[in-house]
Amino acid sequence: MRNHSVTYSPFQTQDATFQAVADPTRRAVLDLLRRGSQPAGAIAQAFPVSRPAISRHLRLLRRAHLVREHREGRHRVYDLNPEPLRAVDSWLEQYRSFWTMSLNNLKSFVESEYAKETAQHSAGKLTRKPSKGDR
Numbered sequence: 001m002r003n004h005s006v007t008y009s010p011f012q013t014q015d016a017t018f019q020a021v022a023d024p025t026r027r028a029v030l031d032l033l034r035r036g037s038q039p040a041g042a043i044a045q046a047f048p049v050s051r052p053a054i055s056r057h058l059r060l061l062r063r064a065h066l067v068r069e070h071r072e073g074r075h076r077v078y079d080l081n082p083e084p085l086r087a088v089d090s091w092l093e094q095y096r097s098f099w100t101m102s103l104n105n106l107k108s109f110v111e112s113e114y115a116k117e118t119a120q121h122s123a124g125k126l127t128r129k130p131s132k133g134d135r
Contacts (some may be wrong), residue, residue, distance in 0.1 A: 014087040020064035021088065025059050027048065030066060033080035039074045 020026050025047065032038060046053040058078060061067040061088045082107055 014084075014091075016064040017066065017084040017087055020061055020066055021085075023057070025053075026061055029054075029061060030080060033067060033078060037077050040078065041134070043078060107129055122129045 021030070028047070029043060031041060040055070040058065041051075044051045044057065047054055053071055058067065058069075061078075065084050066081055068081050069076055070079070071077070
């Protein structure tokens with residue numbers, strides 16, 4: 001039997017975060033929790049799926065450390081923990097830079113092509129001789 005030790009790895013947490021936010025229902029739960037703490041029952045009522053399904057989504061979000069759970073009397077209350085989303089934001093930042101640069105290059109290209117066409121069009125009007133149809 002192999003010794004399986006459990007260690008904290010930022011990459012495991014990052015993977016769990018990406019897996020958690022890959023599901024639209026879990027993203028909707030996170031959006032709901034942005035407004036503030038919610039009891040599990042209120043979260044479940046906000047969705048057209050069964051309570052056990054929402055419980056599974058909440059468990060996965062809890063394991064990914066995206067939500068925190070605490071008890072208030074008989075209720076389990078969930079809070080958003082946005083910290084793991086920083087890893088997602090950091091990863092996306094590379095692509096934001098890429099797209100910003102690409103879109104700026106595209107803008108420059110389109111503007112230069114437009115300027116060339118405008119110049120050619122203006123030059124064509126000045127050098128063209130009027131025809132019989134223009135009179």
